[in-house]
Amino acid sequence: MTIDKPLVLDVDGTFLRTDMLYETFWAGLGTAPVQTILLSLRHLRNPAALKAELARIAPLRTDLLPVNPEVAELALQSRLAGREVVLASASDVTQVARLAADYGLSEHVFASDGVTNLKGDAKAQALVEAYGEGGFDYAGNSAVDMPIWERAENALVVGHVPSARALAANGRNVVELAGGWSARALFKAMRPHQWVKNVLLLLPMLASHRFDLAALVPILWGMVAFSLAASTIYICNDLLDLEADRLHPTKCRRPFASGAVPIAAGMAAIGVLGVAALLIAFSLSSGFLLVTLLYMLLSLAYSLKLKQMRWVDITVLAALYTIRVVAGASAAVVEVSIYMLIFIFPIFLMLGCVKRITELSRATGDERLPGRGYGRADLPDLRNVAGIGIAGALVIFLLYSVSIQGLALYPTTWLLWVAMIPMTVWMVRMVSLAWNGRQDYDPIVFALRDPLGLGLLMLILSLMFWAAGLWQQWFG
Template sequence: MTEMKPLVLDVDGTFLRTDLLFETFWAGLGHDPWATLKAVARNLRHPERMKAELARIAPLRLDLLPVNGEVADLALKSRLAGREVILASASDRTLVEPLAAEYGLSPRVFASDGSTNLKGAAKAEALVAAFGEKGFDYAGDSTADLAVWARAENAFVVGRLPSARALSAHGRNVVEIGNGWDWRALVKALRPHQWVKNVLLLLAMIAAHRFELATLIPILWGIVAFSAAASSIYIVNDLLDLEADRLHPTKCRRPFAAGDVPIPVGMATVAALALLALAIAFALNWAFLGVILLYMALSLAYSLKLKRMRWIDIATLAALYTIRVIAGAAAGEVDVSIYMLIFIFPIFVTLGCVKRLTELTLATSDERLPGRGYGRGDRGDLLNVSILGTIGALLIFFLYSISEQGRELYPTTWILWLAMIPMTWWLIRMVLLGWFGKQDYDPIVFAMRDKLGIGILMITLSLMFWAAGLWGQWFGG
């Protein structure tokens, strides 16, 4: 009986819907950023050494990596038919060998080893040396695989690669396997629903009663800049959180965790969005540029380290929300009251606690949240801090109402006190909804969609306008 030729599978972008080099890079950044960056800088001209060093810095959960379903089915059918299925990859051997073992594939693998980068022609030579010319079938996904397909019996082309179709003219049997990515998945990764949080840039203008177009237009441009900056950081956060997201019941469907968008595409998008945000900021004014740089730096620190630190993460979230208000003041060149900043910070601390309360309530186990420092035993402490934040915000609002600046902007003080009633209702309601897990993972996004909550906020704002005498100015009487 004639022995069946082995089926050789590339790993990155073929067997897996991701790339092990980029997986180890981002896992390394999350685990030990300085060691990771040094490993990359030292080995830019020696990719085989870079791959080996990155693989050592932060071990990957190979069982969580997204697999290409069609290629996995092909591998299973080949194994059931008695055919040897072998992984051949430019990724490091210390990752490829356990990956093959995880999925029951042949223990014989071909991979980079710290001294040889097994890619393109080098991979082709290794396979021909082992199996002979046309002694194997090969599945790959990139132009680097053309050298291997040229020496294989049959070519399995994963994804849209027009240049590979020329193989059929040279007598190769070409089988195409779908594995492309959809731009709509990239749009989802930008989290456009989160842009609604940037309406916070309008708060300084509203509080100062500066409703002219000359103030509004630069703030709207500021919202565009913050949306671009925020989306760039969301992608960075997703890339740093790949393993934690894959362990999460819903976040596992995020585009990068699921392998729906290639990591290099995400990295290019981060660069483009960051440049757009900085260009708009530079065009507005130096103050706004400084604020957006602070926002991006603090957001990056949050993604890299601070979000894993109990209580520090909540304070950082509150600071990031507060920075948006400062940014609106800088973009519109509006004076922002220190009372306002002291007032909104504890509100955002409360909402940060609500975010964690919601996550813990909706968690499916008593273990600590992946990538976070909280477990279900912390719910009581989070509730207490959220109540303290609510009380603090209301106390500061009251003190503002009797301050010189408050009386100047809001002459009818008793109406301003009346506005504290719906304000208190809204805050307590948000805390309770988080406690019972009845809202979104992001309280700001939830608040912008919550019809009852929006109604309560509109009542509060209407009372504040009444206290300021704005209704009379606008409509007479």
């Protein structure tokens, strides 16, 4: 490669580990969802116009977009050697020009302009007109770049592109650079560790003392459906939160925010996982299907808008946890007590506050959290609402212990009152850990991994089984 010829870099998937069209689409869904969907449908067959419109309604923080480290290093070394480094992309010119400025690359960029979609043959022709046949080196990452590689002096191939082998066979100088992604990273984006939260579907079975396979098997299938549904929403949420995640100290390492998995793969996964979840739900019962749909729609609304609204967000979080309990009852066809729903909702409300308190306790500044409605000034109010949740749960539990239904299931009432002691300790401890920044960002996941907390939960469950006479029934 000679320094008198420019080094031309494709942007999407080459210089960047992401695609700016998909980035603007999801940024648009996050800020103006209806307008974004209407524009996408209107310009579905006119990609140049679509890119220009999306760039207008959802301008990107191009300085935050993940770059391919090997390509970025090549660009830096080329610039230091006095070589012109030019970006040539099918993305909109406003975004490409801003990206070039962020990294000190040539002001002369090649990109789509709202009329011409600069891709494949169109890009090749534009580069030849500017630099002449073989007057540039070109780095790309897909088969659509073949017309450009064929007219460049040197072909730089990012990732695995099988069709590029023909270039070397024809005597073209080919340089291979690292790229691509792994299915393992996509699986990580599904957040399988979060599936543990679906043990909440077991609560109605435990509360009603149904310990038979007829109740357990459909609940296990229901847990699978909810796990797939949750992963669908997690991926959707990550794609909507790309900019906020990149500004976060730990979430910036998430697969989509870091560029480890392309957005297109995430969109395909959303379709596959969502359909699979609904098919399993449909096979269980129409009631369970409706609960699953409600969970997915409320989760989507939370991701799109509700999570940005103070106090509404933690209420919705509590509702989403409560829906899991309703789903368990629907799957096993067991009656769920209204006392249980009223009891668990304030607990989940407390856990929603714990989630926000943890985020604020770990924040480095006083400004509001990216994509959220809270700042450090809200910490006392969040702690107070968590306290109200704790008090509400204990009062409801006490009332349940002396209710007709409670006395029928748990005749030794005083043991339920004893269970309120570790119950109080567990809830207060969760809030205290969050206040001191010692919690996980997801309190449910933390609770199911915390040895001391699990010990308290097992003690509560044991006392309730004792109060119900189950230990005597099982072990004489």
